[in-house]
Amino acid sequence: xxxxxxxxxxxxxxxxxxxxxxxxxFWGFMLVLLPCITLMLIFTYYELxxxxxxxxxxxxxxxxxxxxxIDKWFHERAAVIRDMANxxxxxxxxxxxxxxxxxxxxxxxxxxxxxxVIYVNKAGVTVAAPFATPGIDISDRPYYQKAAQGQEYIxxxxxxxxxxxxxxxxxxxxxxxxxxxxxxxxxxGAVKLATIDKIMKQFQFGHTGETYLIxxxxxxxxxxxxxxxxxxxxxxxxxTRLSFPINGETLQVVSQGKTGTAAYTNYRGQxxxxxxxxxxxxxxxxxxxxxxxxxxxxxxxxxxIMLICFLVLMLATLPLTMVLExxxxxxxxxxxxxxxxxxxxxxxxxxEQSLIDVSVSEIKTLCNVFNYxxxxxxxxxxxxxxxxxxxxxxxxxxxxxxxxxxxFLANMSHEIRTPLNxxxxxxxxxxxxxxxxxxxxYVRVSRSAGENLLNLINDILDLSKIELGHPTLNKNExxxxxxxxxxxxxxxxxxxxxxIALHWHIKPExxxxxxxxxxxxxxxxxxxxxxxxxxTEAGEVTLEVSQRSQxxxxxxxxxxxxxxxxxxxxxxxxxxxxxxxxxxDASDTRKYGGTGLGLAIAKRLVELMEGRIxxxxxLGVGSTFYxxxxxxxxxxxxxxxxxSCTGFIACQQPTPEAIxxxxxxxxxxxxxxxxxxxxxxxxxxxxxxxxxxxxxxxxVEKFMARQYDLVFMDMQMPVLDGYQATRTIRNWEQxxxxxxTPIIALTAYALQEDGIKTRDSGCDAHLTxxxxxxxxxxxxxxxxxxxxx
Ligand code: ADP
Numbered sequence: 101x102x103x104x105x106x107x108x109x110x111x112x113x114x115x116x117x118x119x120x121x122x123x124x125x126f127w128g129f130m131l132v133l134l135p136c137i138t139l140m141l142i143f144t145y146y147e148l149x150x151x152x153x154x155x156x157x158x159x160x161x162x163x164x165x166x167x168x169x170i171d172k173w174f175h176e177r178a179a180v181i182r183d184m185a186n187x188x189x190x191x192x193x194x195x196x197x198x199x200x201x202x203x204x205x206x207x208x209x210x211x212x213x214x215x216x217v218i219y220v221n222k223a224g225v226t227v228a229a230p231f232a233t234p235g236i237d238i239s240d241r242p243y244y245q246k247a248a249q250g251q252e253y254i255x256x257x258x259x260x261x262x263x264x265x266x267x268x269x270x271x272x273x274x275x276x277x278x279x280x281x282x283x284x285x286x287x288x289g290a291v292k293l294a295t296i297d298k299i300m301k302q303f304q305f306g307h308t309g310e311t312y313l314i315x316x317x318x319x320x321x322x323x324x325x326x327x328x329x330x331x332x333x334x335x336x337x338x339x340t341r342l343s344f345p346i347n348g349e350t351l352q353v354v355s356q357g358k359t360g361t362a363a364y365t366n367y368r369g370q371x372x373x374x375x376x377x378x379x380x381x382x383x384x385x386x387x388x389x390x391x392x393x394x395x396x397x398x399x400x401x402x403x404x405i406m407l408i409c410f411l412v413l414m415l416a417t418l419p420l421t422m423v424l425e426x427x428x429x430x431x432x433x434x435x436x437x438x439x440x441x442x443x444x445x446x447x448x449x450x451x452e453q454s455l456i457d458v459s460v461s462e463i464k465t466l467c468n469v470f471n472y473x474x475x476x477x478x479x480x481x482x483x484x485x486x487x488x489x490x491x492x493x494x495x496x497x498x499x500x501x502x503x504x505x506x507x508f509l510a511n512m513s514h515e516i517r518t519p520l521n522x523x524x525x526x527x528x529x530x531x532x533x534x535x536x537x538x539x540x541x542y543v544r545v546s547r548s549a550g551e552n553l554l555n556l557i558n559d560i561l562d563l564s565k566i567e568l569g570h571p572t573l574n575k576n577e578x579x580x581x582x583x584x585x586x587x588x589x590x591x592x593x594x595x596x597x598x599x600i601a602l603h604w605h606i607k608p609e610x611x612x613x614x615x616x617x618x619x620x621x622x623x624x625x626x627x628x629x630x631x632x633x634x635x636t637e638a639g640e641v642t643l644e645v646s647q648r649s650q651x652x653x654x655x656x657x658x659x660x661x662x663x664x665x666x667x668x669x670x671x672x673x674x675x676x677x678x679x680x681x682x683x684x685d686a687s688d689t690r691k692y693g694g695t696g697l698g699l700a701i702a703k704r705l706v707e708l709m710e711g712r713i714x715x716x717x718x719l720g721v722g723s724t725f726y727x728x729x730x731x732x733x734x735x736x737x738x739x740x741x742x743x744s745c746t747g748f749i750a751c752q753q754p755t756p757e758a759i760x761x762x763x764x765x766x767x768x769x770x771x772x773x774x775x776x777x778x779x780x781x782x783x784x785x786x787x788x789x790x791x792x793x794x795x796x797x798x799x800v801e802k803f804m805a806r807q808y809d810l811v812f813m814d815m816q817m818p819v820l821d822g823y824q825a826t827r828t829i830r831n832w833e834q835x836x837x838x839x840x841t842p843i844i845a846l847t848a849y850a851l852q853e854d855g856i857k858t859r860d861s862g863c864d865a866h867l868t869x870x871x872x873x874x875x876x877x878x879x880x881x882x883x884x885x886x887x888x889x
Contacts, residue, residue, distance in 0.1 A: 120429040128421035136410050147399055155395045156361035159375035163388040166303050166311055167377055177272050177291050178252055185274040185287040200228040215269055216290040243273035247286035250275050257321050268293045297323045308391035316383040318351045354385050431459045431467050438470060447478035513557055517848035518772055521870035524550045525778035528873050559697035577734040578618040587622045591629040600636055607646035611656055615732030619856050620705050627698045628725045632664035639665030648728055657730050668719040678703045763787040764809040764884050769799040771817045782873045796825030803829050808841055810883055815847040823861040830862035842883035
């Protein structure tokens with residue numbers, strides 16, 4: 101089976117049959133051709149054998165019949181002579197030669213077979229021999245000797261000595277007895293061989309079939325049917341039967357046995373099939389033969405008819421293979437075209453029903469299934485498309501709603517912060533006026549509640565932003581060192597206020613150029629650092645950054661550790677603090693403020709950055725927060741990655757005396773009259789000169805007209821907002837070649853990302869409303885000092 105398969109593949113490869121169409125055409129043709137050829141060969145072989153056998157049998161039958169006829173002929177002629185030997189005229193005591201002669205003459209005249217009849221006397225001398233020479237002694241001849249023994253005799257073919265025409269004859273003899281049964285002589289009759297020719301010619305058949313007799317010497321006794329032709333060709337002389345030898349091959353064949361059939365080349369040099377048989381009691385052989393060509397003529401005719409049929413069949417195969425192809429290959433081609441159309445997204449393609457109807461059952465099923473599938477896919481695709489469209493509409497609506505919600509929250513936050521700024525600021529101012537202890541308490545509670553409210557608003561806004569927006573991380577290249585330093589700068593003011601030292605340390609081998617979302621990373625850090633500062637009364641807060649592992653090429657896992665010497669967290673609260681609205685001790689809220697949302701936000705963000713956050717803590721000793729993130733590795737441009745980086749701000753709480761109060765020119769850009777009033781009040785007892793611009797446009801104009809040492813810039817304002825105003829000022833400074841004037845964003849936008857946005861626009865620091873007097877003064881002192889140095 102395997103060999104057959106390999107042969108099939110080889111033939112296909114050799115003939116380049118690689119399409120179903122060519123395969124079907126070729127093999128369809130071959131399936132007809134091969135059996136036909138095989139059948140034809142078998143038929144031809146058997147038919148040939150059969151024809152030869154039949155011919156040989158026919159020939160055998162014929163020569164058997166002929167033999168009988170010849171035997172009969174011999175018997176009849178012998179009987180004639182025997183009758184003569186019994187003539188009374190011969191039996192008489194005294195021989196009446198004349199009477200005998202007359203009688204013989206009479207006999208000879210009455211027929212023409214016998215060429216001579218002679219009476220031979222006892223002494224073997226011919227006595228009555230009409231038309232022959234009498235008185236010849238023939239006592240030496242076998243027929244005499246046989247007769248003397250009382251036996252009849254038939255000679256071989258003889259050329260009659262006395263015969264006038266020299267025709268070959270067969271001599272018959274019979275003894276003559278007297279009345280006493282004594283040998284008296286014999287009668288001889290020479291029969292012309294031509295009479296046997298007549299018999300032989302009866303058995304000529306077809307146009308090449310003949311029978312003839314040959315004697316022991318291989319000489320042809322009877323006349324060849326083709327004597328004329330032979331004479332004409334110079335092969336034989338007229339009437340040369342006895343000197344015409346049968347060729348060696350024929351002789352060899354026929355002398356092999358008494359009877360038989362054989363194929364051989366005959367005396368005329370023709371291929372023949374012949375049958376031969378020795379005559380009974382004679383040495384002669386009778387041969388019947390016919391040329392092979394004649395025998396095979398009918399066979400060839402049959403074969404020709406068969407070949408024609410075969411060719412017709414072959415031609416008929418062509419349309420047959422075409423029909424087969426239509427039934428098999430065409431639907432398959434249509435199926436392929438259909439599959440192609442489907443791949444191209446066209447599901448409307450179907451195999452035509454007319455084609456399916458004429459296909460074979462398997463392909464019919466295949467086509468029907470294909471059509472069913474295509475229809476199914478088409479309807480399902482349509483349904484899907486409809487659903488997708490509906491989903492897109494719904495998604496767009498949801499997105500729009502979400503944007504609106506975020507916008508609403510941002511606006512709300514801003515709107516709440518602005519009055520809160522005034523409330524808290526005024527509360528602070530109120531606290532500086534002489535108050536009764538009871539009033540002082542009320543003011544403190546009111547301020548604490550205000551601050552809590554502010555934190556709550558910040559955190560809720562942040563969390564809802566994360567949860568609503570399903571935040572995705574940016575993938576920007578950033579510098580870890582800068583990000584850490586910036587973060588620490590943000591915490592700096594709070595640390596300074598509490599007199600806590602802030603260390604940061606980036607371990608050697610930590611890559612500095614990273615790819616990730618620095619804003620989100622800073623947000624987590626700010627949360628942890630702010631908490632650390634918030635829950636630490638004395639001591640220090642440290643931030644340590646190191647590379648923990650390299651999860652895969654191009655990525656690093658960083659470990660951030662924020663350690664403080666604060667109040668610590670009890671063991672049973674270490675887990676829950678990462679959940680929303682969870683605080684260790686509710687009383688903390690009053691003392692430290694906070695919403696219990698910061699760590700929950702941090703956890704979400706860390707997980708978003710494929711990291712983990714956890715805490716170790718000891719009550720009264722301090723807490724250590726750990727978190728990991730996975731970030732991409734950027735292109736290191738300096739050797740910085742291999743160096744460690746340490747920062748340290750040792751902060752003593754600055755006293756008002758410590759601040760060198762210069763008579764600085766300060767520009768406050770603020771559209772809210774309440775806030776303008778608040779800042780004016782904060783700076784009332786300072787040497788600072790405050791100028792106010794109601795919006796960004798006025799601020800830019802003022803800035804260009806006058807020299808300021810410091811600018812407080814609100815961000816959301818009519819006409820020109822703080823971002824644009826800052827950018828315009830920065831550009832103008834650059835054009836004029838002026839040194840940068842510190843611009844501090846003073847805004848109700850409290851989110852970390854807002855801080856980064858303001859810094860991007862050109863601000864040096866970001867203070868959020870409501871602002872405390874101390875923070876405002878510290879900031880002025882800080883930037884003024886920096887500016888003066
Ligand atoms: P918030 O600080 O606004 O209350 P957080 O989610 O940031 O909310 O913190 C939850 C609680 O975890 C805090 O209220 C506090 O009890 C505890 N906590 C957080 N950080 C520290 C820290 N560094 N030291 C002691 N307690 C902490």
